[in-house]
Amino acid sequence: MPWRRQGAHLRPAEAPEMTDxxxxxxxxxxxxxxxxxxxxxxxxxxxxxxGFLGPNGAGKTTTINMLTGLAxxxxxxxxxxxxDCTGNPRAAQHLVGVVPDESNLxxxxxxxxxxxxCSALHGLRKAERQARAQELLDVFGLTEAADxxxxxxxxxxxxxLTIAAGIIHKPEILFLDEPxxxxxxxxxxxxxxLIADLHQAGTTIxxxxxxxxxxxxxxxxxxxxxxGRIVRIDTVENLVQPMQVKHVVQLTxxxxxxxxxxxxxxxxPDLKFEDSGKGLIRVEGDEPIxxxxxxxxxxxxxxxxxxxxxxxxxxxxxxVRITGIEAxxxxxxxxxxxxxx
Amino acid sequence: MKLWIAFWNILIKDMRTYYxxxxxxxxxxxxxxxxxxxxxxxxxxxxxxxxxxLPGVVAISILFGTTSMLAVTVxxxxxxxxxxxxxxxxxxxxxxxxxxTGGAILFGVANAFVPVAMAxxxxxxxxxxxxxxxxxxxxxxxxxxxxxxxIAVAVSEVFEAQTFSNFFRFPMIFLCGLFFPVEKLPVxxxxxxxxxxxxxxxxxLHGAVHGGHAMPFSLDLALLSAFCVGLFAVSLHNIRRRWIx
Numbered sequence: 001m002p003w004r005r006q007g008a009h010l011r012p013a014e015a016p017e018m019t020d021x022x023x024x025x026x027x028x029x030x031x032x033x034x035x036x037x038x039x040x041x042x043x044x045x046x047x048x049x050x051g052f053l054g055p056n057g058a059g060k061t062t063t064i065n066m067l068t069g070l071a072x073x074x075x076x077x078x079x080x081x082x083x084d085c086t087g088n089p090r091a092a093q094h095l096v097g098v099v100p101d102e103s104n105l106x107x108x109x110x111x112x113x114x115x116x117x118c119s120a121l122h123g124l125r126k127a128e129r130q131a132r133a134q135e136l137l138d139v140f141g142l143t144e145a146a147d148x149x150x151x152x153x154x155x156x157x158x159x160x161l162t163i164a165a166g167i168i169h170k171p172e173i174l175f176l177d178e179p180x181x182x183x184x185x186x187x188x189x190x191x192x193x194l195i196a197d198l199h200q201a202g203t204t205i206x207x208x209x210x211x212x213x214x215x216x217x218x219x220x221x222x223x224x225x226x227x228g229r230i231v232r233i234d235t236v237e238n239l240v241q242p243m244q245v246k247h248v249v250q251l252t253x254x255x256x257x258x259x260x261x262x263x264x265x266x267x268x269p270d271l272k273f274e275d276s277g278k279g280l281i282r283v284e285g286d287e288p289i290x291x292x293x294x295x296x297x298x299x300x301x302x303x304x305x306x307x308x309x310x311x312x313x314x315x316x317x318x319x320v321r322i323t324g325i326e327a328x329x330x331x332x333x334x335x336x337x338x339x340x341x
Numbered sequence: 342m343k344l345w346i347a348f349w350n351i352l353i354k355d356m357r358t359y360y361x362x363x364x365x366x367x368x369x370x371x372x373x374x375x376x377x378x379x380x381x382x383x384x385x386x387x388x389x390x391x392x393x394x395l396p397g398v399v400a401i402s403i404l405f406g407t408t409s410m411l412a413v414t415v416x417x418x419x420x421x422x423x424x425x426x427x428x429x430x431x432x433x434x435x436x437x438x439x440x441x442t443g444g445a446i447l448f449g450v451a452n453a454f455v456p457v458a459m460a461x462x463x464x465x466x467x468x469x470x471x472x473x474x475x476x477x478x479x480x481x482x483x484x485x486x487x488x489x490x491x492i493a494v495a496v497s498e499v500f501e502a503q504t505f506s507n508f509f510r511f512p513m514i515f516l517c518g519l520f521f522p523v524e525k526l527p528v529x530x531x532x533x534x535x536x537x538x539x540x541x542x543x544x545x546l547h548g549a550v551h552g553g554h555a556m557p558f559s560l561d562l563a564l565l566s567a568f569c570v571g572l573f574a575v576s577l578h579n580i581r582r583r584w585i586x
Contacts, residue, residue, distance in 0.1 A: 068429060069428070069429065070425060070428060070429065090428075090431075090434070093429060093430065093431040094431035096429075098429050100422065100425065102422060104421065104423050104425055104426055105423065105426070106354075106358070106423050107421070108358050109354070109358070117354055118426065120346055120347060120349075120350035121347050121350070121351070121426070121427070121431075121432070122343070122347070122430065122431065123342065123343025123344070123346045123347055123431075125346065
């Protein structure tokens, strides 16, 4: 029987009633005197891509370890795929695929050998193992490196093979711990596309990341975790909405005359205009701004409008406001620790 | 069936990756050869002394082959986090650890027969009670492997595994009756000797090879089996406590 979450405050109001694939209540974990995870509660619906966003040491990996059976919670309950894992942390491992924050395959085995071994751990038969390994090597563009030892792979290749190993048994639930940390931009982009494809295919994904843009682009819902506590959970839309007190449009106008801003202010007294330099005009209003009249006015005045963009607060703005942590500082901290994109 | 596939593949992977590598095979051959040669030269006696040395050399070959190999490989996999992959597999911990230790047990059994094969060229082995000798070799290999597992769970670095292994192994050479009879040990060391699994294994081996044993084979084998079960249970308990924290 699917387990249903009780803390209704964590789910956005408009979200449809769905079964919870992951349900966590009051989860807590301490290491000596340090409280790594402090009574967190959340749920993830079937097929949802759920993001866990926070700085280093926020408790992301500890949470994943507890959810996947590598760590035992001090208190709280965990339900994975309807199975109560509170007493037995390893009870739902047949449903789960895990991609850890560091590539942990066997350096002495080849890429193909690693994938075959990982699928054997899930009981796949030889023919099935080989077919699946070959299929994933093709998908991840590693066919040519299939017979090379994993220890000799580049960081990006290692990451890809580790993800392939995590999904080789086609898990219903996939835990991805910082999947794009420390790899080049092209590989990160390819991995994000693969994550999006898995999500599209219906896999429930629990993704931890410290890259805010990544979470914003991929996730259905996001939880902000800071110092072991979840400070907010919602959809990107709902997280951003309260920040949108003002409506902002940015116009790119060539040949703008020097007194253009004065003329605009006179003609549109409800709006506030600001010269952002290099032909950019920032328009701010209390109500949604109609772009058509602005463009027509500028063109009548001899200007040439090449772009009109509606601006909205980013998830980064929301993160900074809610957590008080500068996103840039979070990124740098991670890069210093060995990551970096 | 799925469990069997996982079990078999872990065992085969470890055999190929660790135990069937040329350095380990040569270690398995050279080590017993060196021990046999050393005691043979020291005793200064004729070929007849091989019969009394064989049980000790067999036991040491198993002990050194299994404990260090398992302790080092498990610690190495724990250190580079590839062991986590096994812990994440949907396999009961007992089956997982039996698969993980299976390779070392087989390696230990194979090691035991290297000195036996060497001795077969030099002395007559027709009097050996194989129905006692073979179970004893197997149980010594199991007990030594589980001792290696116990060590692996207790340490976090590969070099610690080696050091900790030696802490157990070298006293066992002198306390378990391999080369010096337990009866001749000082009184205060005798209880320590009886608390070590190898004492019972060595007793069976001595009895099987040249007839000099202190306890009945069945009692020795039963006690050795009890040590195996106990060491495995303690190791599993420690894995749950230390590795699934």
